[in-house]
Amino acid sequence: MADKENLITQGNLYQNFIKYFIPILLGSFIQQSYAFVDALIIGNYGGKEALAAIDAPYAYIKLLINSFIALSMGGTIIVSQYCGADKKTELEEIIGSLIKFSILGGVIISVTGILLSSKFIKIMLIPEDIYELSLSYIRIYFIGTVFVFTFNIVSGILRALGDSKNPFYYLMCSSVVNIVLDVLFVAKFHWSVEGAALATILSQGIAMALVLNKIKSAGYYFSKRNRFESLKGTLTLGYPMAIQSILFSVSNMFMQRGINAFGTDSIAGWSICGKADFLVWSLADTLGVAVTTFVAQNYGAGNRNRMNQSVRCGLLISVVTIGIISGVLFIWMDKIALLFTRDSSAIENAVFLMRSVCPYYIFYAFGEIFAGGIKGRGNTFYPMIITLIGTCAFRVIWVEIVSNYDMTLQHIILGYPLSWFVTTTLFAIYYVVTVYASKYNVYDSDIEKIK
Numbered sequence: 001m002a003d004k005e006n007l008i009t010q011g012n013l014y015q016n017f018i019k020y021f022i023p024i025l026l027g028s029f030i031q032q033s034y035a036f037v038d039a040l041i042i043g044n045y046g047g048k049e050a051l052a053a054i055d056a057p058y059a060y061i062k063l064l065i066n067s068f069i070a071l072s073m074g075g076t077i078i079v080s081q082y083c084g085a086d087k088k089t090e091l092e093e094i095i096g097s098l099i100k101f102s103i104l105g106g107v108i109i110s111v112t113g114i115l116l117s118s119k120f121i122k123i124m125l126i127p128e129d130i131y132e133l134s135l136s137y138i139r140i141y142f143i144g145t146v147f148v149f150t151f152n153i154v155s156g157i158l159r160a161l162g163d164s165k166n167p168f169y170y171l172m173c174s175s176v177v178n179i180v181l182d183v184l185f186v187a188k189f190h191w192s193v194e195g196a197a198l199a200t201i202l203s204q205g206i207a208m209a210l211v212l213n214k215i216k217s218a219g220y221y222f223s224k225r226n227r228f229e230s231l232k233g234t235l236t237l238g239y240p241m242a243i244q245s246i247l248f249s250v251s252n253m254f255m256q257r258g259i260n261a262f263g264t265d266s267i268a269g270w271s272i273c274g275k276a277d278f279l280v281w282s283l284a285d286t287l288g289v290a291v292t293t294f295v296a297q298n299y300g301a302g303n304r305n306r307m308n309q310s311v312r313c314g315l316l317i318s319v320v321t322i323g324i325i326s327g328v329l330f331i332w333m334d335k336i337a338l339l340f341t342r343d344s345s346a347i348e349n350a351v352f353l354m355r356s357v358c359p360y361y362i363f364y365a366f367g368e369i370f371a372g373g374i375k376g377r378g379n380t381f382y383p384m385i386i387t388l389i390g391t392c393a394f395r396v397i398w399v400e401i402v403s404n405y406d407m408t409l410q411h412i413i414l415g416y417p418l419s420w421f422v423t424t425t426l427f428a429i430y431y432v433v434t435v436y437a438s439k440y441n442v443y444d445s446d447i448e449k450i451k
Contacts, residue, residue: 144201
């Protein structure tokens, strides 16, 4: 490692940022695109009921899976910092610990998800006509959660080490398998949502095997020692992100519950929106990951100026890309919706919902980038507080307020762009005042702790 130039901490930042960013973006794009194709197949061969049945309990699935993944993200930040400081022994120990954690966490999520599925389905106000379909889908999906969980965590480790290409290749392989199995199980065998769930877990199992093999072949052997300091650091950095993820998912459950109350057509329309705008989420989330990694490694290397430049680079890319995509979705959403279904009610809802939110996607992207700039410095507590206030609390309060009046679907959906704006404003203020204005900075004593 010491003999090889680290492109994250050295060289042309903008050029190297894009080189690092694009494979992650493509990986996220592939991951989201197979969900897109999955929805196309389900919508055309299973009908709008099957399409709605998969989307209606999605917030519940995200609640359990993302909470554990977020907890482990503290470890990937430490991996980036150790990598920047060139400490291989510590790297092997923390990597081994994270892999053990991923397998254990996957088993816990599987058992919990299956046992609580029927109760959460009822809480989510899922309509009677899709109740059984939704229940079948999530029970099968949770059987393979250990594959999903381990793949995401180990991919995060590889990216934290600066390898963003191989996770992309493995994800692409998994996505191709997923699509082929979707066609086989759903279109040919007519297994509906059960076939879609089975295709997902089998393809994720393949992806998990590939990333585990790669990290071992790269020379980072699975150390049997558990580095207590690193594990403690993982939990210290990870618990705020886990709490943030849990509360974020709970707030989304409130929002989804409000949408579910308007029936299958509204759920199907919202599901189409969630698949059509996948590139927005891919871009925003990938920029957040890239900024976090660049800031974290330069934190470990003591490159203060390069840390702030990484955030500016992310903001610039987001303005151009998110702006173009938002315009395309606003203008051509009616044509895009036709790819998923011919049902006029579902299409009408999809167009209406998309045009209500797409002009404001840029706020979400900015929030992810500012948050990445803060988390990369090892500060995950305040991003948790900001997300708790601006997103979680705001959305829950919003749904409660509008539900006490003449609630419409537009009123419910408006909670999304409003929460993005509030959260991003808080992140920007915190970043500028405490980071960029040198009131929150990387001090020599902090760097020495890593080195």
